[in-house]
Amino acid sequence: MNLALFDLDNTLLAGDSDFQWAQFLIERGALDRELHESRNLEFYEQYKAGMLDIHEFLDFQLKPLARHSRSQLDVWHSEFMTKKILPLITINARKLIEKHRLDGDLCIIITATNSFVTAPIAQALGINNLIATEPEQKNGEFTGKVSGIPCFREGKITRLENWLDEHNLTWLSFLQSWFYSDSLNDLPLLRKVTHPVAVDPDATLKNHAEQNNWPVISLR
Template sequence: MQTAGRPARAAAFFDLDKTVLARSSSLALGRPLLAAGLLTRADVARSASAQLGYALLAADHRRSERVREQLSRVVDGWEVARLQEVVERAVERFVRPYVYLEAIELITRHHAEGSDVVIVSASSEDLVAPIARLVGADHVVASRMAVLDGRYTGQIDYYAYGPAKAAAVRELAADRGYDLARCWAYSDSVTDVPMLATVGHPVAVNPDRALLRLARTRGWEVRRFARPVPLLPRRGASLGLLGLCAGAALAGWWLLRRGALRRRNGRHAPPSPPGRPPRRR
C-alpha cells in the first residue's frame, strides 16, 4: 500500500509477553505492585494461576478471557496516576532482566533499516507503554481500561486481543503509510495468527504447539529466543553495547575454560617465575 504523495514505509509488530519478554509483564511487575499496596498476595496468586494456565496450555479464547476478567477485577478502583508512577519506577529493575536480547537485536535491525517498531499487546496500555519505551519501540497498541474520576472502573474499553490486533495493525498501516507486504510481525501465540497473517513476513517466536504446527504448514519462519539480558542497549548505542555483551560472554567462556584446564592439570605445579628456584611441594 502506498499513500499518495509519500513513499510506502515498513514496520515491525511485536507481541510483548513471551516474545519481547521472557515472562508475563504483569507477573514481572507483581512485586513492585504488591509493595505499593496496589496488589494483595491473593491477587498475585490468582494472577499467577491465570497466567500459568495461559502459558502452559493452549492460549485459546476461554483461557484468554480468564486473563481478561482477572485484569478487570484486579485493577478496579486503582488510581491511574499511582499505577503509572509505580510502573515507571519499576520497569528498569523488574522488567529489564526479562527482555530477550534477540528481540533487542531485531528491534535495532528494523530501526537501522528505517522501519518503525510497534508493540502490540493485550496487556493494559499503562503497563505496556513504559516497557515499549524501555526497548526502544516507536508506537504501542494495547488494551485500554475505562477510567472515571482518575480511577479504573474495572471495565475494559478496548481489548487488544486476537482479531482486534490484526485490525489495529491494518488501521495503523493505513494511517502511517505502511506497506503491509513489507512489514514483519512476531508472536509466540496461536491467538495472534490474525496479526501474523496480516503482514508479509510473519515470524513465530518460541511458538506454542498450535502456532508451531500452523507455522510449519504455512511456511512461516520460526525463531527461538533464549537470552534474557540484564543490560539493554539504548537506541543509537545498540551496536556498541551489543558488542560489549558479546565480548563479556566470550571473556566469561574463556575464564571458565581456563579454570577447568587448571583444575584438570592441578597435579602439575605452575612454572616458576624466571630467576626463582622452583617451590618445594
C-alpha cells in the same frame, strides 16, 4: 516502507508482563495472595492453551487499577520495571528491533496486555508506536473496565487497521510486513503479514509454523 509488528509478552520479553504485574501487586501486598495468585496462574494457563476468555480476564486484570490512585500505580510501575521487566529484555530482542529501525521500517508493538503496563516497556525498548488493550479512564483515574476492542486474537487485526487508518495508511502502504509472535493466539494476524515469524513459540504455533515453512527463531 515496510512494517514490523512485534508481540510483547514471551516475544520481545522473555516472560509475560501481564502475569508479572499481577504477581508484583501480590508481592507488594496490593492484592490478596490467597484470592489472586491461583486465579492469575489459571488465566495464564488458559492463555497459553488458547482458551482464554479475554473479557473475563480483563475484568480480573483491570479491576485492581481502579482500587488505587494513578499516582500510586505509577510509583509501583517504576519499581515493577526495575525489578520485573528490565531483566526480561534480551540483547537479541534489542538487536532485532534495531535491525528493523535501521532498515527504516515502521515498528509497532501490538499486545493484548493493557497500555498502562506496556507503554513504559515499549518506551524502554525504543519503540514509539504501541497498540494495546486500553483500560478505561475517567478524570485521569482507571475505572477497572476496558475501553473499546481488546487487542487480542482477531481484535489485533481490527485495532491495527484502525491505527493505520488514523495515520492515513493501509496494508497496501507497505511492500512487506513482518509479525513476530510466540503465541497461537496470534495466528490471525500472523496469517495477514507477508513475513510471519514464530519466536520461541508455543507447541501449537511451532507446529503451524513448520507446516507452513514460517521461520522459527529464538530471542532468548
